[in-house]
Amino acid sequence: MSYSTILVAEDRGVRTITLNRPERRNAMTPEMQNELIAAMEEAAASDCRVVVLAGAGNAFCSGLDLAALQRMKDRNEAEHRLDVERIAKLFWTLYELPKPTIAAVHGAAIAGGTGLAMICDFTFAVPNAKFGYTEVRIGFVPALVSAFLALQIGDKRSRDLLLTGRLFDATEAYRLGLVNEIVAPEDLTTRVQALCEVLTANSPQSLASTKRLLAAQNRAWLDAAIAEAMEANAQARETEDFHEGIAAFLEKRKPVWSK
Numbered sequence: 230m231s232y233s234t235i236l237v238a239e240d241r242g243v244r245t246i247t248l249n250r251p252e253r254r255n256a257m258t259p260e261m262q263n264e265l266i267a268a269m270e271e272a273a274a275s276d277c278r279v280v281v282l283a284g285a286g287n288a289f290c291s292g293l294d295l296a297a298l299q300r301m302k303d304r305n306e307a308e309h310r311l312d313v314e315r316i317a318k319l320f321w322t323l324y325e326l327p328k329p330t331i332a333a334v335h336g337a338a339i340a341g342g343t344g345l346a347m348i349c350d351f352t353f354a355v356p357n358a359k360f361g362y363t364e365v366r367i368g369f370v371p372a373l374v375s376a377f378l379a380l381q382i383g384d385k386r387s388r389d390l391l392l393t394g395r396l397f398d399a400t401e402a403y404r405l406g407l408v409n410e411i412v413a414p415e416d417l418t419t420r421v422q423a424l425c426e427v428l429t430a431n432s433p434q435s436l437a438s439t440k441r442l443l444a445a446q447n448r449a450w451l452d453a454a455i456a457e458a459m460e461a462n463a464q465a466r467e468t469e470d471f472h473e474g475i476a477a478f479l480e481k482r483k484p485v486w487s488k
Contacts, residue, residue, distance in 0.1 A: 242278035251286025256294035290342025344374035368474025372462035376454035
């Protein structure tokens, strides 16, 4: 299958999916989200043993594309629901992929980009990588990412990251348990390859069964959490603060929030 916003390559059982919009810091568009879903579904059905998620250029993924954000203002409720369902499917597909997944974060991973990086089974980051659930800064709700984040680090620490919308570095991400290892930039590829060798030496059936077991143990809670998140995401798009936040972001000014 051919793709226009991502690159897919495979070597010795390791399939690498690279977000490939470097001129836009790999910001996600609906097209990229659909292509990521398709690429992961293709990987799940293939003989590959490990999936690596990476980004081209200087960033891993800067979140939603500005043009996509701008178009959100003019969408109707049905269109918003389709957007929400697509993003939920993207995160679910990554979380439930039967192959081990590794995020190689060599630069900024912001908002939905943080979500992609952290949902992977393993997350390696260079020391200067930046993360952040920044949605509240633009009048949005970090809804879908919040379910996976709370599962990983608990309620109290999730509230800190989600309510402040602050950026945090690889050291803090490691301390919180969101990053497995901090790796020097020149060693990132080598370290990912070393882990891939460990994983490909294991039984593929056992790995898939273990991932299914872990997902099943969390499925009931995540089902409920994501259902709530999808509703919150859709509702947030109808608020005055969302429209003001998007406008202020695009116009590079401070937002004026409603009271």
